[in-house]
Amino acid sequence: MGNIEVKAASVEPKTSVSFTLNGAPVDVQGVTPSITLNDWLRSQPGLTGTKKMCGEGGCGCCVVAVSLQSPVTQQETTFAINSCLCPLLSVEGWKITTVEGIGSSKAGFHPIQQRLAEYNGSQCGYCSPGFVMNMYSFLQQNPAPSAEQIADIFDGNICRCTGYRPILDAMTSFKAEKENGVIDIEEVQKKLCPRTGKACSNPRSTCTAPYLGPTRELVTPSAWYAPSSLADLFSIFSAHPESSVRLVAGDTGRGVFKNPPVADVYIDLKHIPDLYTSTLTEKSLLVGSAVPLSVLIGLLETNKNSSPSTFSQLAHHLSNIANLPVRNVGSWAGNLMLTHNYDFFPLRCLCSDGCCGSHSLYCHLVQYTVSVTVGFPHSGHEQIGDCVHGNSFCERRHCLS
Numbered sequence: 001m002g003n004i005e006v007k008a009a010s011v012e013p014k015t016s017v018s019f020t021l022n023g024a025p026v027d028v029q030g031v032t033p034s035i036t037l038n039d040w041l042r043s044q045p046g047l048t049g050t051k052k053m054c055g056e057g058g059c060g061c062c063v064v065a066v067s068l069q070s071p072v073t074q075q076e077t078t079f080a081i082n083s084c085l086c087p088l089l090s091v092e093g094w095k096i097t098t099v100e101g102i103g104s105s106k107a108g109f110h111p112i113q114q115r116l117a118e119y120n121g122s123q124c125g126y127c128s129p130g131f132v133m134n135m136y137s138f139l140q141q142n143p144a145p146s147a148e149q150i151a152d153i154f155d156g157n158i159c160r161c162t163g164y165r166p167i168l169d170a171m172t173s174f175k176a177e178k179e180n181g182v183i184d185i186e187e188v189q190k191k192l193c194p195r196t197g198k199a200c201s202n203p204r205s206t207c208t209a210p211y212l213g214p215t216r217e218l219v220t221p222s223a224w225y226a227p228s229s230l231a232d233l234f235s236i237f238s239a240h241p242e243s244s245v246r247l248v249a250g251d252t253g254r255g256v257f258k259n260p261p262v263a264d265v266y267i268d269l270k271h272i273p274d275l276y277t278s279t280l281t282e283k284s285l286l287v288g289s290a291v292p293l294s295v296l297i298g299l300l301e302t303n304k305n306s307s308p309s310t311f312s313q314l315a316h317h318l319s320n321i322a323n324l325p326v327r328n329v330g331s332w333a334g335n336l337m338l339t340h341n342y343d344f345f346p347l348r349c350l351c352s353d354g355c356c357g358s359h360s361l362y363c364h365l366v367q368y369t370v371s372v373t374v375g376f377p378h379s380g381h382e383q384i385g386d387c388v389h390g391n392s393f394c395e396r397r398h399c400l401s
């Protein structure tokens, strides 16, 4: 990456966001960093199907589907996220689908919703939209899943009343075995009108007025920046020498450490292509710091022959961290920084016997030959071996790869 040039601050703070919701363009003005996607969705008329319970990425009732061009693979990809952990300002350009966007009693239920009802997989129904949207997102990428793959994706969905057997039976009825045949995702996607039996293409209209709903804090003077290069990132640091700065990758850290102190400046890392690169050399993999854990798992599995003893094992360990919607946006660097920032990161305590029993990324990385590259304004970058406990990290240094 070479030396990182620091320019005069050229990036303006962001207070509006544009995205696509259930097929319709949305432009929201007057957004502050504390507003989550879930806050906004639930403040919109007719969009309360996306629920909120724990607010910390643990129950899955707030799951929605996100489609975007992966900055790592450049392919359009669809995945589930917890809307309760997702800052509204970070969804620029995303295509978001909520449970209302796939089916309803009026427009005709989606086959996943229908199957859940037929298998008695819903009682109070509070968890159902999350289960449905997690399954929907997964089927977009994996139209022919095995029963095991389906069971594995529900590590972040909790049901408090129905019991998991009927839910799992409903979901595994989508497995691609001979008796079911391979699912035609085009068919699954169709929203059939119960009256005409034909697909409905009428997207729900949404309110585009400035956001006036509740926020996490009543007053927040924070600024949100979305730089598109490392140079801009460091220029924002330079322009705010006295401010508290929080880098935002997946923002799932707030699910572990609730209500983190409000920062003066938030810097969204999602638009910096350098942080999403991945390069395979003879026996190593160089991965940008904003790469989500799910993508890292995929990269390790795809390239497992390059380092048979390491890559598959690490991928397996990583797949035990958190749950699928968290891994879909939570970056490996964010995970390390939580370990670095919080001495009492509870998950490290799981490491009872050196490393093996742990679900902590740090514990696994120290097992392998892993080094982290940290960027400094003006002076380029530096590789450090002990990626967390060295004193090389401080608030204003940035993990690159």
Ligand SMILES: Cc1cc2nc3c(=O)[nH]c(=O)nc-3n(C[C@H](O)[C@H](O)[C@H](O)COP(=O)(O)OP(=O)(O)OC[C@H]3O[C@@H](n4cnc5c(N)ncnc54)[C@H](O)[C@@H]3O)c2cc1C
Pocket: 056, 057, 058, 246, 247, 248, 249, 250, 251, 252, 253, 254, 255, 256, 289, 290, 293, 320, 321, 322, 323, 326, 329, 330, 331, 332, 333, 334, 335, 336, 337, 338, 341, 347, 359, 360, 361, 362, 397, 398, 399, 400
């Ligand atoms: C429900 C739940 C269960 C979880 N279970 C586990 C578990 O079992 N094991 C485990 O190890 N973890 C677990 N986690 C933690 C999870 O892995 C992290 O929340 C996630 O990896 C953080 O990544 P992020 O991109 O969301 O970081 P963010 O939340 O965006 O950032 C976290 C911190 O890292 C800093 N940061 C982010 N990117 C960089 C960067 N490139 N350079 C420097 N600083 C940076 C941020 O400023 C912030 O201080 C769990 C989380 C949740 C919500």
Ligand code: FES
Pocket: 051, 052, 053, 054, 055, 056, 057, 058, 059, 060, 061, 062, 063, 082, 083, 084, 085
């Ligand atoms: S509300 Fe529980 S995961 Fe979002």
Ligand code: FES
Pocket: 121, 122, 123, 124, 125, 126, 127, 128, 158, 159, 160, 161, 162
């Ligand atoms: S149906 Fe009531 S919580 Fe799942």
